[in-house]
Amino acid sequence: MRFLSAAPRLVFTLIAGFMADGGAASSNGTANSVPQHGSTFKITAPATSIAGGDLFVDLADKEPPTLKRPGSVHEFYFTRAIYGSGLASRWTPSWATDYPKADLQFLIGLKRLTNVDAYDFENAIELDDPTLRRFPFLYALEVGYMGLTDAEVNGLSNYLLAGGFLMIDDFWGTWQWQNFEMEMQRVLPGMPIVDLPMDHPIFSMFYNIDEIVQVPNVGLGKAGGPTWEYDGYHPAVRGIFGDDGRLLVAINWNTDLGDAWEWADDPFYPLAFSTYAYEMGINIILYAMTH
């Protein structure tokens, strides 16, 4: 998927700074601002940003709140984890894959289909930023290339143990799994990764999901060919539970929910995949907010 989606993302990346911050953004990318708990906001993270393609002109016109124009406070922020390692392409870091179109497009569905009072815009934060602890839901993807620094390990570990929830998406095959598993052992030592059974509430939280679907990247999905990448033939939803039995991490392996969100507006992208991706994403978010 990375390679197939790299070209359009590159274009978006180049224009991102101008779209998101009125052209004032530095080469670091979008000044991604979120309301902090106070009357002031803080620039939380540098990020490559995409304001949307042709079908998302409306979104592009919606400027995120800035220091000068604070927005209201919301119950939910779709927060994306920024980690310093891994590249999805020559220009795009792994964490920013599908960013922010997937986030924005998913938020539209989340707000329309549920009662969640969600912030309209993307929200990406570094793992070692203390501000991360103000957002109890965290999304991370392409973790097959992830190589966390000690500070990031510490930040993520404390985040999860303090009550945060991590949703993992879009990584494929055996060696990416092994890399991810190794990193998670640094974050949550001694906590095993287990398959979530189909009777787990996460599969019935909002939508009843009977089957774990392998969601292909946009290229494979539109081509109608095989849905897997590398040797990731079978999709899985796994989890890491804390000592108190709480689900800390929900892992979507050998599947790419983010691409399905991102390309849900494409008439050539199969509806079944987008539908499942939205259902699974909503279920996971509602589960995190209610358990």
Place this chain on the structure above:
Amino acid sequence: MCVGLEQVLGGVGSVITFTDGLPMGQSIFEFLFKYRPVVFERGDFTFLAPWTGLVVALVLVVLAVPTVFQYLRVKGKSSFSDRLILSGFRATVLGLVLFSLFRPILVLSTVVPQRNFVGVLLDDTQSMRIADADGAPRGQFITDEFSPGTDNLLSALSERFLVRVFRFSSSTGRAEDASELSFAGGRSDVAQALDHARQQLSSVPLAGLVLVSDGADNSYKSIDETILALQAGSIPVHTIGLGQRTYDKDIELTRVETPRRVLNGTSLAVDLMVMNRGFAGRTVALQVEDAGRIVNTQDVTLGGDGEAVPVRVIFTVTEPGPRVFKFIIPEQAGELVAENNVQQALIVVEDRRQKVLYFEGEPRHELAFIQRAVKEDKNLQLVTLIRTADNKFWRGGISDPDELIAGFPTTREELFTYQGLVLGSIEASYFTYDQLRMISDFVSERGGGLLILGGRQGFAEGGYSGTPVEDVLPVVLKDPVDPEFFTSVSLEITPAGNRHPVTQLGVDPEHITPWGDLPPVTVINPISDIKPGATTLLRGTGGRGADQVVLAAHRFGRGNAMALTVHDSWIWQMSAEVPLEDQTHETFWSQMLRWLVSGVADRVEAFPSADRVPPGEAVELVAEVEDESYLRVNNTDVEVTVRSPSGDETVTNMEWTIDRDGEYRASFVPTEAGLYEIRVSAVTDGERVESKVSYVESTDLTREYYESEMRASLLERVSEETGGGFYSAADAQNLVEDIQYTDSGTTVVEERDLWDMPVIFLLVLMLMSTEWGYRRFRGLV
């Protein structure tokens, strides 16, 4: 010419005689005036000479005119002022002589010997064992003076009266003399003792009652009606006060306040009052014992001398069942009474799950974090209902698949199965008016606990102004603000919050962050005022506008209502500023939900009049019976089963009190020492419903050692308002004479001459000597 001399001399007599510890004053008075002050108090003054006042005046004029004329005629060495002074001396002497010649007397009633009764009430309680009478116990005076003998008060009284002796504690009975007393009574009831003696002696000529006690009445009944009855019967009560008015050295745990029932695992904050004499400012240890096991020890700094200071001790109850907790300050060197260093409380620790319904109008992190905070609490069942989408709900923590299947309860029966209710961000318009009324009734009638949380759809912003739920809230709602409004506030605990079981977080200080150090939280419902009678527990400062009422509570009808106006208390758990191992959030929410459900009544409830009583003391039982909708049920079949410590069960029907809906009464008298179990069952809605088990501990109490200094104020009031006298042990012998001057009983009128009072002779002598001395001084002789 008869005047009440007590009006003239009573004041003098009181000063001289009734000042405790001044028998010398009494002796001087009696020497000068021939009689004891009481004679002047009780007697009426008059002259026995048959001449009228006019005759007296004429005689005085006849005598005075020639005298003055003679003085004016004499032209000696004396000046006018000399003559004036000398005339004054001479006239005064003349007046005194005339006063005596007119035979002044006191007319007073005295009892006829052996024709009148005197009731003697002897204190037979444990406080008589306190050795504060020069090292001897107080009861020693009673034993010495009221046992058979020839030279004591009893014998002296018996010479003039028919004496009837009563012993009293919580009840009163006849005794022959003090030898029958054991000083084992657990409670003093002075009013009841006086009433009993008055009634027992109502058919005989009664000269008065003698009350021998320390006055440390701990029945806490009003004595007003007793005094009125004594006044109506013209029965003087003479009181003899025993014991010290103030101790030199003593520490007393005067009071302990605990709930009757708590959930197992609750962190209890118990308030005690500690009073001291002679240990001002000293730091002493206070320990809490649960069945002999020390569960907490903390240092207490005592207040000033005689000052009672409040002390809060916090401990966690971990053993279910009826538990007797003991609060102890070890005996200090020199303490007079060690028994009052202990307080005990019977607390029923319940190991059952109380249900709290938490309804959210939208998915919120707040809900998840609250759930996690109380997840390990085995005594709380948090049932969650979340509107995840329009007309779509998610239920959590339910007991059966049908629970809340149709969303928020629509009937009282369904809603009232819960003990607590939490409303999150849910707009008022979601509910029907009946549901809003039902929520109000849930608190006011069912006695449940309601908590309203801040949120987009909470308080005024949720449209609750003008609804029945607004009435329940402890805060004042104003016009809703802009939906975009938000501000952050730092927390500040109020003095009331420091004492409240929800916000008192001091159980585990190592893992608790003080309120002021917690990270700021967000407010989107600005609220700055509370209702009259409500209490602010947490305040928010530093935000936009006025200070925010963050947490407020009040009593509403039978239940409690609380408002938590912030929308993200989960920050206290999640923030990077709070250590991972910190338990503030968990503790707060556990205490919050436990407080919501604490004291929430079941459909059938039993209320004993006391938790701990001495054997033989009656226990009144009140039961309240309600139907499934928690409406009072009258005139139904209610019975109480009392199980004694030895296992004997007694079943008694409880009678509807008629004057109060759903209230039934019965009583029983525990005879064995130990725990009595009380179960009330009632027929309601066609089924027999049983109450929770209540307990009464029957044990020898040590109430007599509390507030045991002589309560002279009570004894003085009784004697003063009934026409009797107050005596200390030292001057009690005067009682025998004083008691005979009374209008009660069979009396005769006596006249007591006053003309031969030594004070008159001494005055005449003094005046004449002074006159002579003056003449010598002025050279007139």
